[in-house]
Amino acid sequence: MIEKEKFLIVGGGSGGAILANSLAKEFDVTVINDSPNHYYWPQLLQIAFRNDYSNLYRPLSSLLVKGVNLIIDSVKKIDLQERSITLSTNKKLSYDYIAIAPGVTIDHKSIEGNEKLVNQFGDFHSTPENASKVFNIVNSMKKGTFVISVGDPYHRCPPSPYEGILLADEVFRLRGVRENINMVLAVPYPRAYPAETFNEVLEPILKERGINVMTFFTADKIDTDNKKITSLEGEELSYDAAIVVPVHKGPKIEIKPEDSVNQDGFINADKLTNQILSYDDAFAIGDASTSTNAKTGVTAHLQAKVVAKRVLGLDAKNTGRTNCPTEIGFQKGTFVISDYNHPAVKVPANTINFIMKRLFADVYWDVIKHPEFWDPIFDVYFERTEPEVLWRIFK
Amino acid sequence: MSEKEKKVIDARGLSCPGPITNLTKAYRNAKNGDVLEIWATDPGFKSDIKAWIERTKNELVDLKEDKDKIIAVIKITAKK
Structure with a gap:
């Protein structure tokens, strides 16, 4: 039996967990997260204004598919030249591929x-x-x-x-x-x-x-x-x-070489491929990357899918798609939908958009755990709601 | 930082107001006397940068269009 290549994923948030679950069959995947829990950050707004804690977190282990290894520890150092990471316990791990997705540091x-x-x-x-x-x-x-x-x-x-x-x-x-x-x-x-x-x-x-x-x-x-x-x-x-x-600043991880991070600690990743500098075995996804995309779960999700396809040999690229549900109160909402080639569409606020936002929060956990079920559904959703299509409707 | 070592903020390809947000990020770390040069491709940048200068009272040294970009040179003079 051929031994699977080692894929380390630093961070088990939206991007990290979706990537791990998308590659569990093809790679020997290990996720390293500094907390045993996976947080759904949009819930902070629901706590702040509705005292609703229902979708705040789930144990990360319950969201990863069978075969994905999980280490609860913080990462001290990543060396892209050496292809290694060092945990807070000084334990060193080597990799064939790495995706860095630890999110931001609030300062x-x-x-x-x-x-x-x-x-x-x-x-x-x-x-x-x-x-x-x-x-x-x-x-x-x-x-x-x-x-x-x-x-x-x-x-x-x-x-x-x-x-x-x-x-x-x-x-x-x-x-x-x-x-x-x-x-x-x-x-x-x-x-x-x-x-x-x-x-x-x-x-x-x-x-x-x-x-x-x-x-x-x-x-x-x-x-x-x-x-x-x-x-x-x-x-x-x-x-x-x-x-x-x-x-907001980048993760508190020493990353070598030094030019892989900017002055605020965000990781310099290509906006189309998420690749870090010239390292074709290293990617940064989600909030921690310098990508000009919005810092949102949908961005991390779509970037994770692009990285998953690329390491499997497909020529996938980010389109810069955003899909930010925006509540305006009194059971109404809108969406900020744009991509690299189209400015944000003028989606009017209505109750349907509000319902979509609330329902998504409830299915979020299933979306993380079962990419094989949700990927075709999202493919259809993102295709039918492409900014180019919506711009023809909402002029 | 002397004028010779002006800091370039490359905001090409970012749509409005990406260039202004990048400038805001750089402005937080800037000191009076620093020179910032912003490159942008978004056509809305010209009016946005003029409005920013008017509000912040810094000095707009130059605002010109190159072949493929808009260049604004700003001298930081109003930082408190």
């Missing part, structure tokens, strides 16, 4: 005062504990100014700050306190939503809901004593309660 320290602020009001990009603080504040605030401010344009889930402010608006309205609360969304971009076309969908919704938008405002310093946020661009914003989307 509250990069914005002065954000550690104190997050301790007070929480956020919905870091931990369930911080998300529950948001739930407490939106359910106790009676008056004043409520701010969501973006401190880093490259954060996970591009629509999340907009979902956050609109879901907070929903909570305030349902509690009957909305008219006493001034709501502000402060963003680094020239307009409310970074993609100009999708801004045409979102800006009128924000306006209708009475949310004030500050553009070119990137949170830089927070004075928690005087309740003021100063932006990189030099302006000030006062708040009574504020959530700052924190700075």
Whole structure:
């Protein structure tokens, strides 16, 4: 019997787990994850505004198919030239192929005062504990100014700050306190939503809901004593309660050679193939890569499928497809759908899109575990909803 | 960083406002006196960069179109 080649996957999130399950028959696959659990990060928003923990995590071992090895440990070092990785226990593993998919590191320290602020009001990009603080504040605030401010344009889930402010608006309205609360969304971009076309969908919704938008405002310093946020661009914003989307950095893993990571620690991967530099046996997928794609689960999922096909000898390439479900509150939602060649489609907000978002959260675990069942379904979905096709419908 | 060692931000191929978000990332680490040169291909970049300069009060040294790209040269003067 021919011995299977060793495929190491660093990180068992959406990208890592789907890749592992897609290659279990052809390779000797080992996943290394620093937690025994696999987190569904979009659930942080549901905790923050609905106190709903239902889809937060599952044991990673329950999501991997038979034959995939799992090591619960953190990775200290990856040497692409030596084809080896070193675990926190100093154990060394060698590989024939590697995919690096450990996600991002949330860095509250990069914005002065954000550690104190997050301790007070929480956020919905870091931990369930911080998300529950948001739930407490939106359910106790009676008056004043409520701010969501973006401190880093490259954060996970591009629509999340907009979902956050609109879901907070929903909570305030349902509690009957909305008219006493001034709501502000402060963003680094020239307009409310970074993609100009999708801004045409979102800006009128924000306006209708009475949310004030500050553009070119990137949170830089927070004075928690005087309740003021100063932006990189030099302006000030006062708040009574504020959530700052924190700075995201690459994984805390020493990766050799040094030029395989950028100054923020993200791994330099080709946007079409996810290959790292000239190493045709090494890939970076998902949030940890420098890919210009959005940092979302769907990106990690599609990149994992491209890498799986490439190592099996097929010429697959990323199209840059995004498919970000975006809730706007009151049982309505839209999708941010774009690719490398088409800007975000103007998908209108409706209840069907909201239902699709909620149903996807429930089937997510099955999607991870059974790629062989879901791949043909997603192939049809992504083909029928290609941005080129949708642009003809939503002009 | 002296003017001779200006930092180039290659945002070619990124659609609007990718170039501005890349500039924002670089601006966080920049100091007064630094020179940033941004390369972009998105046509919306020209109006976005002018609006950014107006808001932040930094200096737009040059804004020109090359054969295959738009080049903006910015001197950081307004960082607090």
